[in-house]
Amino acid sequence: MRFSPSAFLALVAFAALTADGVLAKKKADEDVADAENRVAILGKDNFTETVEGGSKATLVKFYAPWCTHCKAMAPEFVAAAAELKDDNVRLAEVDCTAEAELCQEHGVQGYPTLKVFRESGTGEYRGGRKASDFVAYMKKQLLPDVTLLKADDIETFKDSDKVVVVAHFASEDDDGYKQYKKVAGELRDSTVFGATFDKKVAKKVDIKKAPSVTVFQQFDDGRVDFAEDEFTQDALTSFVKDNSIPLLNELGPENFMSYIESGKPLAYLFVTSDDERKELGDKLRPVAKKYKGKINFVFIDANQFGEHASTLNLKQEWPAFAIQEPVNQFKYPFSQDKEIEGDAIEEFVQDYIEGKLEPSIKSEPIPESNDEDVKVVVADNFDGIVMDKKKDVLIEFYAPWCGHCKKLAPIYEKVAAKYSGLGDKIVIAKMDATANDIP
Incomplete structure (x- = not known):
């Protein structure tokens, strides 16, 4: 989800300083404009005509102009359109701020949403976000199943x-x-x-x-x-x-969901350098091979995605290792007081397979006083408050930094105040989802 045309723009700027630079820049601008023109702009009036006629397969990007991820992906999408110009494939885009009804018809719930339209039907795009990923994925659409x-x-x-x-x-x-x-x-x-x-x-x-x-x-x-x-x-x-993924694969935004959707436990190895990746990879590869088909092992770049460690109940200290179950979200962090060695990881993984490990549950301290209209729930008192069969419970899972959550807060407090006299029947509660796991 992070792409930049800065290198290309720098090259164009440098060329402009030379005697022939003006012509070079003009040619480059024409090439970019030509590529951009190959991304069809769709609306309600031409959507069906475009996706059903002319090309064997069409990749449609549903986006919003303010979306950061959409902006980052845009040059890659344009580059892919240019590379696919001689194939029977079309790339197109829909601005959902201008075509809200059309986007709703196609089940768009977030940006960017990418869908593939073929003669045989419509499907979600499940590839990466680089130009090469778009090209490879769409060329597959032209092949028969076998x-x-x-x-x-x-x-x-x-x-x-x-x-x-x-x-x-x-x-x-x-x-x-x-x-x-x-x-x-x-x-x-x-x-x-x-x-x-x-x-x-x-x-x-x-x-x-x-x-x-x-x-x-x-x-x-x-x-x-x-x-x-x-x-x-x-x-x-x-x-x-x-057998379609390496024993130790690199995890990123482009393949994260495919691992989650596999339903198999995911073993994360956080690393900070190529040397660390090679050294620890050599140690863990035999373990990954032994448990192939049971657990997926991945590298994750701690420099870029280190914050993800906190969701696995790990401190941001590297290297680090943890197992997560994607279905129930149970987390099993490997002790950060121990060295990551092949034998130690193999024992840890075997204990996990045999059900000997207890999942790690992150919780804030239980409040000493919880007398406000909106009750504070943490992981350690979740069952006692939320799962109380004698009461109806409305709970908000929020993040302290979330703008929408902040806007909701005064409204939520008014609702809680309205029902404060029915505390024996109704509970209005909130839980900081960044600081607590759901047990």
């Missing part, structure tokens, strides 16, 4: 992306192939799928039997073969997902 491979293209195909799945089945009637096609349809936005029914073609990439499914990676071991006997949709889906 590309049928021939002898002269299978080797090139397997190296065409960071993760490529190649299957070999006896025929299209194979039950396993039918399940494979379902998986490809489900995961096509993030992964490239191919197949062959010719054993001679399969042998070109060292696939020697049918049925078989192989994930080719541009990281870790380079390839992983499906080892189960039953080619079910669930088994194949898990296999592809588990």
